[in-house]
Each structure stands twice: as structure tokens, then as C-alpha cells.
Amino acid sequence: MSFTFRCFDPDADAQLLHSWVTRPYAAFWGMQCASVQDVVQEYSKIQSSGHHHALLGLDAGVPAFLMEEYLPAFSALAGQYAVQPGDIGMHLLVAPPAGPPRPGYTAAVMETVLDRLFAKDKVERVVVEPDARNHKIHVLNARLGFQPAGEIALPDKQALLSFCTREAFHAARAALHSSPIHLSANCQGASL
Structure with missing residues (x-):
């Protein structure tokens, strides 16, 4: 699989993202009742x-997917845990399938996203805070090296705070016998 990234354009891409976030499978994204203008x-x-x-x-x-990267110190996580230098937060939403199921597809997407984040020299640890009830993502996170740190109360959900270090990701990848996925990015992300 060959994944690439581009900046999300709120005006041009809102209709597409709206069609994803309002579907039942995206309930944990928290935008089920959003309008296109809300997405913009x-x-x-x-x-x-x-x-x-x-x-x-x-x-x-x-x-095929939307990823968000953020600095935890400027997010709802501020004060919820001891933010360390090199921490970066991540959200991921995979598009609804357009054809037959593709086993391992979401894991390949997640691996690509983690590759992109860890390609930044200053990133040492990826932080996620999915809804505590989202058991499917907890399984995928663990498969790619995330370690749960416990539940936390955020303004919009009860979340399972989890961390993935660079070393844990590389060990998980080796255990999965993954091959490197080539990607390119022409968009500046959150600065560390």
C-alpha cells in the first residue's frame, strides 16, 4: 500500500469528511449530528x-483517512498527565470502506501515521486518548505498541490514555513482520 498525506482543507474537504463523521461507525469521533458548516x-x-x-x-x-496531530500541553490533556518533551498527540479516522473488506488495512494506515510522527526527530512518544468504550481501537493500539496508562475524564468523554514510545512502536512493527510503507508529506504539522 502506498499512502501519502496532504493538508486538510476545511473548505474544500468538509463535505467529504462530513460524509465520514456522520456515519454510525464514526460515533466515537463525536460529530454524528454535525453539519457541513460545523465541520468547516x-x-x-x-x-x-x-x-x-x-x-x-x-x-x-x-x-482514505484523516489524521490529526497535536501538542498535548495545549489540549484537553493538559493537567491530565505529566506531559514530557517529545510527546505528540494523535487522532485517526479511517474512511468507510468503498469495497470489500481489506484485512489489515486499518493497521497499515495506523502504522503509516506512526511512521510519519516518529520521522520527526523531536517526537519520542505518541499520545492517544480514545473513548474508553472503543474496544476495537484499544486492540489496534496495543498491536502497534501503545501501552494504556488508565482512564481519564475529558470534557467530551471518558478516555483511555495510552502512550507509544518510538522503541515500542519499532518492536511492535518487528513482531508484526511488517514491511516499510513509503509515504510522502508536503504539509507542516504541529511544531515541537
């Missing part, structure tokens, strides 16, 4: 924040 507003705010950034992931040029 939310992602305009994200893109202009300077500490939170959204990227659209492409599979052979076709939009």
Missing part, C-alpha cells in the same frame, strides 16, 4: 491553532 468551523479552528493540525491520508491518490 471545527477544522478551520484546528488548522489555524498552531498546535493542532489535520492531514488527509490518500491511498493511491484517493482520500
Whole structure:
């Protein structure tokens, strides 16, 4: 699989993202009742924040997932745990399948996202805070090296705070016998 990234454009991409986030499978994304304009507003705010950034992931040029990277010290996680230098937060939403199921696809997407984050010299640890009830993502996170640190109360959910170090990711990848996925990015993300 060959994944690439580009900046998410709130105006041009809102209709597409709206069609993803309002489907039942994306219930944990928290935008089930959002309008297209709500998506434009939310992602305009994200893109202009300077500490939170959204990227659209492409599979052979076709939009396939959305990733967000953010600095935990400027997020709802501030005060929830001891933020360390080199921490970066991540959110991931894979597009609804367009054809038959592709076993391992979401894991390949997640691996690509982690590759991108750990390609930054200053990133030492990726932080995630999925809804505590989202058991499917907890399994995937563990498979790729995330270690749960416990549940925390965030303004919009009860979350399972988890961390993945560079070393844990590389060990998990080796255990999965993964092959490197080639990617390119032409978009600046959150600065560390």
C-alpha cells in the first residue's frame, strides 16, 4: 500500500469528511449530528491553532483517512498527565470502506501515521486518548505498541490514555513482520 498525506482543507474537504463523521461507525469521533458548516468551523479552528493540525491520508491518490496531530500541553490533556518533551498527540479516522473488506488495512494506515510522527526527530512518544468504550481501537493500539496508562475524564468523554514510545512502536512493527510503507508529506504539522 502506498499512502501519502496532504493538508486538510476545511473548505474544500468538509463535505467529504462530513460524509465520514456522520456515519454510525464514526460515533466515537463525536460529530454524528454535525453539519457541513460545523465541520468547516471545527477544522478551520484546528488548522489555524498552531498546535493542532489535520492531514488527509490518500491511498493511491484517493482520500482514505484523516489524521490529526497535536501538542498535548495545549489540549484537553493538559493537567491530565505529566506531559514530557517529545510527546505528540494523535487522532485517526479511517474512511468507510468503498469495497470489500481489506484485512489489515486499518493497521497499515495506523502504522503509516506512526511512521510519519516518529520521522520527526523531536517526537519520542505518541499520545492517544480514545473513548474508553472503543474496544476495537484499544486492540489496534496495543498491536502497534501503545501501552494504556488508565482512564481519564475529558470534557467530551471518558478516555483511555495510552502512550507509544518510538522503541515500542519499532518492536511492535518487528513482531508484526511488517514491511516499510513509503509515504510522502508536503504539509507542516504541529511544531515541537
